[in-house]
Amino acid sequence: MKNASSVKTPSDQDKETITLIESIAREVRKDIDTGVLPSIKLPARGLDNVTYDEMKGYLELCGAHKLRTLTVNTARSFAQTLRLMATSRAMVESNDFATKREAYYISKNWGDCRFDEQAESDAIMDDIEAMASMHGLSREQLRFYPESHGGSVAGRLTVIDKDSATGRSIEIDCANLGSGAYSIPRSAEHLSFRTDARFVLAIETGGMFQRLNNHRFWETAKCIIVEMGGVPTRATRRFIRLLSDTQDLPVYCFVDCDPYGFTNIYRTLKVGSGNAAHVNRFLCVPQARFLGVTPQDILDFGLEDATHPLTATDVKRARDALQNDPFIKANPAWIAAVEQLLKMGVRAEQQALAKWGLNYVIDQYLPRKLADESAFLP
């Protein structure tokens, strides 16, 4: 099994990863030798240190750093950081990987230094990841993979993958998977694509994806449909980003008309999350635009009686977005949309369109929306 990977020379990125880890370890050792308490410089990951740059199109960390100096409070995490970095280096060398859960279990062999809960190892991992991202390296290059799988893909797309055993390339035709769909892998870095689609349609719910896939909506609309399943996972976001970047495709987002759909699902897909601000530059999909369901759609498509009142959480989330979300605040169209929603006091799900018939969404709604891209929200 390992033959193929050991034959393969480490890529430039792997060399960079090793160089980075070694340079940090060398700094620590130098500090010790000169009689200074060693410290590791890490980007601060708090929300205070997150900004939205409209030109770049994603949320990113500002310059603030935290210095993890070896003290009573940090002794444990200091040792853990170094040990996790050592693990990462070993995995790069042997071309292996560990899921976050596995990384947590690796530590069980570290004695006093072990992680008691996965939340601990995740936090340390995020620190290392943030530091690596400052040097243009992603978590995948550190060989730490997320546990959650990606969403599903169907439509006019051929994914070109490699057989991990033989290195032979494999082509997957996403138009030929019957009623099933292609499942996005944890790491999409090595994939390449071939497509004649005009756009990518990112869909919030699995049900809506099923409907569009079963009726081969992508065939007539000449598109690729992606199921996000709520807030898109990193793998899904990275996949859409790579697809959009390499094939120069616009991305349209089709989610529920509620504050969660706007600020959590769509916002995360487009500009990334505050929590993972250090990696948003790899994951964000700045090309994304919001197809629907917009508050205006509720009026335009006569869905007023298929709505639910906004819950207290919804209202709070909406007001919070207006006040604090740098992305919403930077876009007047979004401010207007959220305010309109608040004024209407209702929310509408994608499935509300079924009021006019199960396939109303395919026959009427999507074609009408796609006919006027200028009506999409930014």
Added chain:
Amino acid sequence: MAQISSDKQTRVPTAIELASRQREISVSEFFLKNRHLLGFDTPAKALVTAVKEAVDNALDACEEAGVLPEIVVHVRDRLGKARVVVEDNGPGIVESQIARIFGKLLYGSKFHKLSQSRGQQGMGISAAGMYGQLTVGKPLHIISRTEGDELASELYVSIDTANNRPDIHKKRRVEWDCPHGTRVEMEMEGHHQTGPHSVEVYLKQTAIANPHVSITYVDPHGKETQFLRCADTLPPRPKEIKPHPHSVELGRLIQMLSNTTSRSLMRFLVDEFSCVGKKTAIEIIKRAGKPLTDRSYPAHIAHAQAAALHRAIQKTRVLAPRTDCIVPIGEPQLLEGLRKELAADFYTTATRPAAAYRGNPFQVEVGMAFGRPGEPDIEVDAGGHMRRKQKAQHASTVEQLIAPKDEPVRLLRFANRTPLLYQQSSCAITKAVIQTNWRTYGLHQTKGSLPIAPMAILVHVASVWIPYTSESKEAIEPYPEILKEIKLGLQQCARRLAHYLRRELHLRQEYDRRAHIERYLPHIGAALQDILALSDDERDSTVNMLDDVLHTSRTTRRSKP
């Protein structure tokens, strides 16, 4: 009448018949029946009390004569019969006085003068003799020699309890190898026990409060224990004082009036009392009102006028009593005493300024010994490294005077340098300790009880007249003035203790912090080795280096304790 006389059991005695049964009770007879009042209630307690009375007398005698006391105590215990021998190097007793001192209750030198001494009633040793006489029927055996005397006097004395008179059984002159001193031997029903109420603890506590005394103790098993002196000078002699007017009860005042040699009330007030000058005397007499004048003849003052005089005295502002008549142990001496007899980590002592209760001057001293040997301690070396060290275990088998960690503190109570072993709960000292809020000083304490700590608290109350709760002199009456002074002394020491505890806590926390960091050092070493492909030697030297860096940085950051 006939009916009543027929029934002898219920016949009411006549007053004349009653009068025939009424007769004088001698003090000796009274105490024979009420021996618990003098501390002879159980055989175990009787033994300790007997030793205590003899040792107190010996110490008082030595100090009065200016001799550094050397006391030898032998206790033998055979089948519930105990023999106590107490020998001192004091001035000895003139032969003619020996019988009365040991064979008559309430005969002594200390009752009628106001001066700080251990004994004050003239009852203790003769009561011990009487107890022996009662339980085993043996008289006291006394040998005494005054300095310069060729031979010592040997007497066997018992008490004629009916008349409270000494009964001399045998008297002769004997050779004795001691140049001067007194040896008392008594036999009694007694039981030797160990623990907090033992002869050994009593002598040990005596040694703490009397660092100028050397005591040799031979217990019933023949084991000899030495309590050596650590001070080679006698404490200054307490001065004898006249009573302060506010300390005198009406009855005493009447007695003083009839006994005085002064020929006028004015002279009486000025001569028989301390702190009374002519001005104060005039004020008192004026306040007492007619018919009393400054020329009234003291012995002729009637009861009503004496009562008025007493009221006037109480109402008149009089200078606080002189306090130079009190001789405290002294902070450094007490500290030395604690150090030599108790193994602890922290000692502190405080001597309060003298104060007065009801016209009687008194002075309070407090000492504390904290920490039990044998428990782990932390030491810091010059390089700033810290390690746990095991303290040397104290080899002594003597009852630990310092409480274990989770028990109430041990109280060492003293009155005029004499340990008080019994009736702890009714004593002013205990009350003051309980009423002090120890939580302020970092100790655990449930409301209304002693604090919990590995500690001994010593409290010494010195006074010309200690207000004991009973004749057996086991507890001090809790007068508000005395309570207040004890509490102030306790607080003074407790503040220093709290300071020490805080420092200890910091040290312990610092140690824990370092131990915490040190746990992770090997992991930092291992990680660096993995990443940088270091050899084991390189790794170890890096870890050692890091250990040093850590200690120097933490030491420099901490201010020196």
